[in-house]
Amino acid sequence: MTDQRFNPLAADKRWQKRWADSGVFEADDASAKPRSFVLEMFPYPSGRIHMGHVRNYTMGDVLARFRRMQGFEVLHPMGWDAFGMPAENAAMANKVHPGEWTRANIATMRDQLKTLGFAFDWSRELATCEPDYYGQEQALFIDLFEGGLVYRKESAVNWDPVDMTVLANEQVIDGKGWRSGAPVEKRKLSQWFLKITDFAEDLLSGLGDLDKWPDKVRLMQENWIGKSQGLQFQFKLTENQKDIETVEVFSTRPDTIFGASFVALSADHPLTQQLAKENETLAAFAKECKAGGTTAAELETMEKKGFDTGLTVAHPLDPNWQLPVYVANFVLMDYGTGAVFGVPAHDQRDLDFARKYDLPVKRVISDGELSDAEFIGDEAYTGAGKVVNSMFLDGMTVEEAEKDIINRAESQGWGKAQTTWRLRDWGVSRQRYWGTPIPIIHCDSCGPIAVPKDQLPIILPEDIDFETPGNPLERHATWKHVDCPKCGKAATRETDTLDTFVDSSWYFLRFASQPDDKPFDADVVAKWLPVTQYIGGVEHAILHLLYARFWTRALASIGKLDFTEPFESLFTQGMVTHETYSKEVDGRPDWIFPHDVERRDGKTVEISSGDPVNVGPVIKMSKAKKNVVDPDPIIDQYGADAVRFFMLSDSPPERDLPWSEAGIEGSWRFVQRLWRLFASIAENADAPAQEDKALNRKLHQTIAGVAQDIEALSFNKAVAKIFELVNLIEKSKASQDRNAAIKTLAPLVAPMVPHVAEEAWALLGESEMIANATWPAVDASLLVEDEVTIAIQVRGKLRDTLIVAKGIDKAAMEELALTSEKVQRAIDGADIKKVIVVPDRLVNIVI
């Protein structure tokens, strides 16, 4: 006698233990089977798992289990992206050591993941904050350093002048430090950079081969890398400024050179700095440009301001034409040459600037509709057209003029074709404790030198304090004081740590192979990599994915790997979103968890205090804004399978999923429905051998359809197909065909709801675990229908539907359509002009 209901409380634990004890999900490096490396982006151990994690890992798990059933040797690992700022914030707020906090979070989250029954190979678990990981990362850094891919340069950071500390962009709110509230300044520090720009061309062209990546991600990366070709040339100053005679500019639109009305310099430009020494107002303006944060969004949305230096330059094609030279806050020293020429008629930013400082606006590109003297109002014309008002360029298209002017500049020797990139080198220095120490020693005599590899790992000191802001490594009494490994004199360690994006740029290699004495074994890595299917949030579309692609190339370039693309196929899932709730405290929002909020009398209030709360927009779940939902109580109530199934149903996986509790009940009922079906076989053991052809057909269509949908990660469609099958099975009369369909259903649902599937498999007398079962075979002859329903339209409007034999000829379809009473009524005696017949689909009668 079987239980009427499936009891997940007992069953989940039992099967999770059996999977763990038997080691079924441990990947075998030596396997002869075809391989599949299924990887979900590893989580930051922020404290507890939230629904976004559950969605991400459920998707990967379904694919991993499905691939195993198809006969692949599957690598499906899990680990922890364990360095980062929140641990330091926790240390400051709660006086707990970042390591202790992080490791406790990992333990909690590991337990939570285990209750969901994911088919992870836990034997390969890793955490980036442990010396056995970051020590190997230090070795890789040294390899890159010795390979000439690491260098040091000055770069600006957000500086909090009150807390005397470097702030992350996230910690700058409206231009002020998040703790101190003091206006943030830009400060230059000497920092470590990786030469990602050496690979710009290759990272760009490599996108062309990533045909299993979403187009949108490739496009975003392409735009980010931002290759542009243009003209670089010099404007001669009409009066020399000491040793500076020219201003070098770069433009992607040299065709508009006759529309130039000013030259603008960055505040950091050498000429600006020289002039500022003797001009206090300019010095003050340059300083003002340094105020505020460092983000692109901030730079581009701030008010465009300029300072007239009083200098002029000569136009390269007309020595009598002089242009004023401004210093402008929107010109970046990092891009191009740090100086531009402004063409107000054809660039919005330049136009805003020209209107503000009353500079000439001369149209040099015309779309042909208007006269040459056409007016430019508040909108720059950035479209295509013919060149006008430009002497020898007149009448050319934009493209022709670009080519012509570049050829002319090169042959006359005043400029040259130049390719520039938006992509900048990767600054990896962080002035923080909780990260990988950069393995460099600074010696007064020898300069910065790499730590010898036999002295790795350089371990973070444990005895640190967060009482005072700033980098604890810098303040530590002894840690940084070492002898120079080269000359033996007293020297100091680098106290910057690595950007955590470095940690996530090679963890997939370490999952494939984790020897004690080196970062990875290239031969073993070659067996698993590239990652067959990578799954993660679209918010990583640019930075993480680009850095990982770069890191793989960098290692390949120094002979450590023999492939360049780490991720063969990429899927960017949508985020699980939720409203945010907050109360205002000291003018800043104090975030509140959804479970601490309820609706009372149409108002949203905090449960504990009854205070009304601000209801914010529906955005991705994040610990920072506390709009997270914890899966634990839901798993306790409904079991892992219902939670997993719910994450897969309904919403297409690439779309955002607004969290709602309502649907979980439905998933719970479905799990119970499955269980009753499985149990019903035993009760119908002596079922008659009646044929149910419709059911068999549906079964095989479902096997094929679900496999296709899982491969495309369209889980919501697979779920819908399973519902249709289950609906049909339930309507089917008890028979052997019905029993056979139910038995085949078990492996079909096993990747999604593995616990109830295992339980059913055992109930149906199987001794082997369903985790080791194979995917059911499809009888192709049952896939094709022999009848189809066709639509009959009159002037594109549906008037009737007919059931016809599949594959009947066009003439027969047309004849049938015309005999329909409803169609005749719709035609109402009018002349038939045309009849369109689409075989097995529809007939459209045009009158």
Added chain:
RNA sequence: GCGGACGUGGCGAAAUGGUAGACGCAGCAGACUUAAAAUCUGCUAUCCGAAAUGGGUGUGCGGGUUCGAGUCCCGCCGUCCGCACCA
């Protein structure tokens, strides 16, 4: 500001340019039950209509291409993601 996406019933959604709303949730009505839960059956875009295998409207808004547009093109609006020190 720049780059990328998304927008279809009360809700999550489906639909190689070819019957819009499959499938699920919620809801309503009924069956079973002393009762409830669970389960089962039916209905459920919207308007007109007592109803109809009656008709009109309908995929964010405005145009266009096509025999035919949720799908393709142009222009808007709204929302979300990223913007290099959040991960």
